């Protein structure tokens with residue numbers, strides 16, 4: 001990853017001191033329930049703005065372009081990388097490319113709103129380099145056994161893909177100490193409320 005591709009286009013701190021929103025990055029291993037938490041927060045906390053990622057993977061049934069992801073082909077993705085349009089990007093699970101479009105996030109933060117990125121560990125590390133005052137939250141499973149159970153129970157991946165994801169998950173679990181906060185996803189509502197409360201903590205205007 002070249003530093004130029006991820007360096008911010010504008011200063012991160014507004015010199016005029018106007019109130020800026022807070023960027024929160026939510027990461028965690030596969031099948032830990034990031035998507036479920038995100039869906040709960042979307043429904044119950046409409047004030048939280050979600051970044052819509054770009055991906056080169058195909059839409060799953062029910063996924064809507066521009067809502068769940070912006071679905072693009074490899075060529076378009078690479079063009080946007082070259083143009084410095086991503087805050088971070090990564091190849092996830094050795095398969096598709098995923099990236100956070102930079103412009104919308106910067107705009108929302110400038111407007112003073114809270115923004116949430118739900119991304120993988122590689123992406124979270126890149127954001128830490130370019131946006132160190134973001135809040136980094138790790139979503140952890142109650143136990144390794146529970147994570148395996150959720151991954152198998154989901155039934156959306158074949159065996160080879162499941163093995164690949166589990167080996168990624170093992171490495172990702174080991175990285176939780178890099179994060180500011182760890183939330184255990186033992187209950188969707190409780191974990192979601194803890195996330196939103198962390199996002200709002202430390203803000204004088206709340």
Ligand code: 5GP
Nearest residue numbers: 053054089090092098099100118119120123
């Ligand atoms: P899925 O294909 O199941 O929607 O997502 C697979 C993984 O990609 C998840 O771990 C999700 O957090 C991650 N992901 C989604 N969007 C982004 C993104 O913009 N950047 C990065 N680095 N990872 C992402």
